[in-house]
Amino acid sequence: MSRGVTSRSAWFLLPLTLLTFACTPQPKPDPHYVLGKPYQSGAVWFYPRESFDLDETGLASVAKGDTPRLTADGEVFDQTTLAAGHPTIQLPAIARLTNLENGREVTVRINDRGPGDPHRLVDITQRTATLLNIPAGGVARVRLRVLPAESHAAAEALPGAPSLAIAAAPRGGIQSADLAPPPGVRQGNSRALPAAAVAQPEQELAAAPPMRLPETVTQTPPKPGQLVVRLDTFDDYQYAAVQRAKMGWSNARIVSVFEGRTHRFLVEVGPMADVAQADAVLDRALASGIPDARIVVE
DSSP states (O other): OHHHHHHHHHHHHHHHHHHHHHHSOOOOOOOOOBOOOOEEETTEEEEOOOOTTOEEEEEEEEOOOOOOOBOTTSOBOOTTSSEEEOSSSOBSEEEEEEETTTOEEEEEEEEEOOOOOTTOSEEEOHHHHHHTTOOTTOEEEEEEEEOHHHHHHHHHTSTTOOOHHHHTSOOTTOOOOOOOOOTTEEEOOOOOOOHHHHTSOOOOOOOOOOSSOOOOOEEOOOOOOOEEEEEEEESSHHHHHHHHHHHTOTTEEEEEEEETTEEEEEEEEEEESSHHHHHHHHHHHHHTTOTTOEEEEO
């Protein structure tokens, strides 16, 4: 008897539930180009900046919730699209996202800030996670590569975008230099173009990619690599040595790399046994006053 009452009650409440959902205010989209001001998440500051050739590795998390809202660039957040959130890059941006653990790769539209957690590189939608075979609530080692032409086209198609024609104009006798961000600020790993590259004639832009990107999955060779916590990057070996000695970790090392013609020295700790250990080491680094420390895959 009580089961029948419960069943009839459920059928009675179903139209009310659907009516309530239909009456839920839907956010009005206002897609626009945005960079944004520095912001703080926990103890870490993030410093957004343009980077149309960003190429980095780290850990991806899967976004939670499907409550109607707008992304940081005014698009409607949709868990069924191939989209992602990134803490510092210009919005929107188009990028190739590779699950290094299984080699599956898709193109995503970066249209939001996130993950809001310094332990993670990017926050992806549930549909993106499904195509990359990342379980809900899971974490995966990924590589993120911004596509320059597609990202420029996506930006130029929206209000508020910087004019590429103006950016390509010669600067005459004006000189510029990148200012270092304030202490405790995390910024994107981008480099300023040389003056000669800035002064090149304007190139024809590619067609703007659609808001909803096609669900094309490319299979590449898996390259899971190793988890490493990168503490900082220095132009001088002595400074790198001081940083390594300051931390006092037996598994800290200095890695010598070249970025173009610039010789740099990376202070890293690892490899890590698993994600939990990488998270714990990063926590220790951040607590020690190293705000640029991050988890990478090598």
